[in-house]
Amino acid sequence: MHLAEYHRPVDVMTVRRLLARTPAVALLAGGTTLVPELMAGAADTVVDLCDLPLAFADIHPDGLHLGALLTLASLTPASAAASWANGLLARAAQAAGPINRRNVATVGGLVARADSTSIFWLALLALEAQAIVVAADGPPRQVALRTLADMPADASALSGHLLLEVLLPQRLAQARYGLATVARTPRDEAIVAAVAVVTPTRTTVTVVLGGVTGQPLVLSGLQEFTPDPARLPEALADLLARQEMVSDFRGSADYRRQMAGILARRALSQALV
Ligand SMILES: Cc1cc2nc3c(=O)[nH]c(=O)nc-3n(C[C@H](O)[C@H](O)[C@H](O)COP(=O)(O)OP(=O)(O)OC[C@H]3O[C@@H](n4cnc5c(N)ncnc54)[C@H](O)[C@@H]3O)c2cc1C
Structure with missing residues (x-):
């Protein structure tokens, strides 16, 4: 592994500036899948997202907002967010491997991977989740996760974008x-x-x-x-x-x-x- 630059920004604006500088930036969240790729030389500039204030799970009138840096382990059955859709989110999060991985693996990393065997990813699609993303410039965009799911399996679902949060619409809260x-x-x-x-x-x-x-x-x-x-x-x-x-x-x-x-x-x- 050769890393030329490591950044640890505390705000989204700085991430956007770094994305504008070079598209070959690797956005690092929990690192469960990215770190092995970095070891293989996938990128030489890393932007570590861990200090961004995106680890929230908030219920608003329009639905449940899950920050991109929320870990899967924090969606315990006891949390209010996890009871969404009668507990589907908690059950799906628990299916995402052992607790040591769920302690660091994030919602954002999981969405970016768009892995068709991930139960949590399937649950987000079933619950008609939307991604709120920003690119290097322009306003934040809302994208249906189902449109990301249609992408070729080897493409990066969020290429060139920072995922800020996932929105689960209120309409399916009681499903x-x-x-x-x-x-x-x-x-x-x-x-x-x-x-x-x-x-x-x-x-x-x-x-x-x-x-x-x-x-x-x-x-x-x-x-x-x-x-x-x-x-x-x-x-x-x-x-x-x-x-x-x-x-x-x-x-x-x-x-x-x-x-x-x-x-x-x-x-x-x-x-x-
Ligand atoms: C051995 C093993 C077993 C696994 N088993 C499962 C499983 O059973 N179920 C399951 O669902 N997953 C599984 N995974 C996959 C992995 O745990 C999830 O995809 C995880 O949520 C990735 O999150 P992370 O925070 O570690 O992402 P990272 O590894 O840090 O990043 C993964 C990708 O997402 C991008 N990314 C991360 N955050 C953002 C963001 N906010 N905006 C834009 N791009 C971003 C990164 O640039 C990178 O391309 C497994 C992984 C491993 C290594």
Whole structure:
């Protein structure tokens, strides 16, 4: 590793000035994934975000605001923010690996990675989360995380931008959820995962699948399946047959295709209880 410059700004303006100077700046949050990349020489200028005042979790009339530097461990079941959507956020945060990683891994780093097997990422997509980002210049922009999820798997979701916070809209604050996964062991990365979100009036019925294609598959408008979720696997069969499925040492494309329908049904059934 060769680092030419290390910066530790205390305000967002300084980060923006540094982003303007060189696009090859690496924004460092918890470092759980970035540090190994830096060791491999991914960048020579690091901007450490740890002193920015972005570790908040605030509930406002428009929804829940999660600062980019909030750690996953701080979303404990006891925190007010974690009870959002009947506890989906706390449950999803707990699925993001052991406590020593969650103590440092941040919401911002997780969003930037946009990893389709991350349960927390799938939960944010199911809850229609928005990212508030700034670039080197211009006003802050609000971007639906679902548009970031459509990007190619090898692209950096936030390239050239600093994520300030994630906004979870109030509309889904009381949603019920279901979560179903298969993995080689309970703590291992999911092979396939499904997160379902259903509003109390059942006007929003969504299932997000991860680990099937390179990007999460967002299935919205599933109201017709609420009387009988058992119909879901068959109804999804055509759609899943057309997808180019991931196939790796964790599971073949065929296995993932089969499990996707089954897990979607399980997650939706849980959300409807
Ligand atoms: C062994 C291992 C297992 C893992 N298992 C899981 C898992 O089970 N579930 C899961 O969800 N994740 C998992 N992860 C991924 C990782 O923990 C998450 O992606 C994490 O939240 C990254 O956060 P961080 O703060 O450590 O980010 P960093 O490593 O500091 O940064 C990651 C990326 O995000 C960018 N970034 C960080 N903050 C911002 C910001 N505010 N604005 C713009 N860009 C930013 C960085 O520039 C970098 O490109 C795993 C990682 C490892 C190494």
